[in-house]
Amino acid sequence: MPAEPFFVEVAGHRLRAQWIGAPEAAADGTLVFLHEGLGSIPQWKDFPEAVCRAAGRRGLVYERWGFGGSDRLALPRPRDYLNIEAEDVLPEVLDACGIARPILIGHSDGASIALLFAAAFPARAAACVSMAAHVFVEDVTLAGIRGVVARWESGDLRARLARYHGDNTDTVFRGWAETWLRPDFRNWAMVDRLPRVICPVLIMQGEDDEHGSAAQVETIASGTAGRADAVLLPNCGHSPHLQAGEAVLARISAFLTDLSGTS
Numbered sequence: 241m242p243a244e245p246f247f248v249e250v251a252g253h254r255l256r257a258q259w260i261g262a263p264e265a266a267a268d269g270t271l272v273f274l275h276e277g278l279g280s281i282p283q284w285k286d287f288p289e290a291v292c293r294a295a296g297r298r299g300l301v302y303e304r305w306g307f308g309g310s311d312r313l314a315l316p317r318p319r320d321y322l323n324i325e326a327e328d329v330l331p332e333v334l335d336a337c338g339i340a341r342p343i344l345i346g347h348s349d350g351a352s353i354a355l356l357f358a359a360a361f362p363a364r365a366a367a368c369v370s371m372a373a374h375v376f377v378e379d380v381t382l383a384g385i386r387g388v389v390a391r392w393e394s395g396d397l398r399a400r401l402a403r404y405h406g407d408n409t410d411t412v413f414r415g416w417a418e419t420w421l422r423p424d425f426r427n428w429a430m431v432d433r434l435p436r437v438i439c440p441v442l443i444m445q446g447e448d449d450e451h452g453s454a455a456q457v458e459t460i461a462s463g464t465a466g467r468a469d470a471v472l473l474p475n476c477g478h479s480p481h482l483q484a485g486e487a488v489l490a491r492i493s494a495f496l497t498d499l500s501g502t503s
Contacts, residue, residue, distance in 0.1 A: 242289060245281070245309065248302070250332040256281065256309035257302035257337070261292045269366050269499075271299040272334070272342040274350030276372075276479075277416040280308030280404040287481045287489075291345065294493040300337055304329070306411055308404055313411045317419045319428060322349065326356030331364075343496070345369040347481060348451070349416075352430065355441070355460065359433035367440045367499055369492055371480045372449055375459050376429035377420070384451040384478075385420050392417070434463030441468045442495045444488060446476030469495060 243259040258281055260271075273288045275281070281301050292299040304325060306313025318324065330353065334342060343366045346354035351373030358365035374381060391397040392413055402409045419425060441464050445457045454472060461470040471491055476484040 248333055248336040250329055250336065251305075253305045253311040255302055255305060255311070255333065257300060257333070260288050260299035260301065261297065269297060269341065269343050270339045271295065271297050272339065272344050273299060273301040274330075274344060274346035274353050275301075275303065275307070276348035276350055277420075278401060278412060279303075279347065279350070282308075283404055285482065287485065288345075290485075290489055291492055294489060295496045297343075297496070300339065300342075302333055306408055306415055308408065309406075310408075312408050313415050315411060315415055315418070317415050319419075319422075319424055321419065322352050322430070323356055326353045327360045330357050331361065334364075340364070341366040343367045343369070343499075345371075345492070346373065347371045348373070348478065355437060355464075356430055356433060358439050358441075359430075359436040362436055362438045365437075365439045367442075367495075368437070369442045369444070369495065370460060371444045371488070372446065372452060372478050373443070373456060373460060374452055375431050375434065375456060375463070377426055378453055378455070380453055381451050382421065382426075385417055387450070389417050389421075431459060431463060434460060435465050437464040438466045440466055440495070440499060442491065443468060443470045444473060444480050444491065445471075446473050446478060446480055446483060448476060449478045451478045 245258045247254045280303050288299050288301050303310040344354035351370040354368045358368050405412045443457050443460045457470050461468040473484045480488045
C-alpha cells in the first residue's frame with residue numbers, strides 16, 4: 241500500500257513524493273513513476289500500486305517542481321526543461337531516496353524524461369516503460385494542446401485540475417501549454433539522444449492518441465540501441481494506463497517478468 245507522502249529537497253525546491261510497497265522489496269529495479277505534463281501523484285489513480293503489486297517491486301511516485309503539493313513553478317520555463325528534469329533533477333531525487341538503478345515508468349512528458357535520463361545515464365537506468373512519449377514535436381501535438389487550451393478557457397478543466405494542484409493550478413497549466421506552443425519550441429527534439437539508450441524499453445501509445453502519431457513509437461523503437469518492444473493500443477488515446485489499463489498492466493507485467501528472468 242502507498243505510504244504517507246513526504247518531501248525531498250532538490251535544487252532548492254521541495255518536491256512531494258510517496259513510496260509504494262514494502263521497504264524490503266526495494267533493491268535494484270525500484271519502479272519510479274514520472275507523471276504527464278499536467279499530472280500529479282493522485283492523477284495516477286491506482287495504477288502505480290497495481291504495477292508494483294503485479295511486479296512484486298517497490299515503487300516511488302513524485303511530483304516535479306510546480307505540480308501538486310510541490311513548490312510553485314517559476315515561469316517562463318526554459319526550452320530545455322525536459323532535459324533539466326532528466327539530467328539534473330531526477331538524479332538528485334533518486335539519490336535522496338536511495339535508488340541506485342531505477343526502472344522508469346513515464347507518461348507523456350514523464351516518458352520523454354525517462355528516455356532522456358536513460359540516454360544521459362546508460363549505466364544507471366535498468367529499464368524504461370514509455371507511455372505516449374514525445375521525442376519530437378508534431379503538428380498533431382500542437383493541435384491537441386490548442387484544444388486543451390480551449391477547454392481551459394471555456395470549460396471545466398481549470399476546476400478539475402485545481403482538485404490536484406491547488407494554488408499551483410495556473411502555473412502548472414501555463415508552464416505546459418505556453419512552453420509547447422512557443423515558436424522556439426517547435427523544433428525541439430531528442431531523437432539524437434536515442435542511440436545512447438541501451439537499456440530495455442517498452443514503448444506504448446494509443447492508436448487514437450490526440451497528441452502524437454505512431455511516428456513517435458517508430459522513432460523510439462528504431463532509434464534506441466537496446467531491446468525495444470513497441471505496442472500500439474487500439475481504441476486508446478493519450479492516457480494508455482487509464483484508457484487501456486488492463487492491457488497496459490499485462491504488457492508491463494510481462495516486460496518486467498522477462499527482465500527478471502534475464503537479469
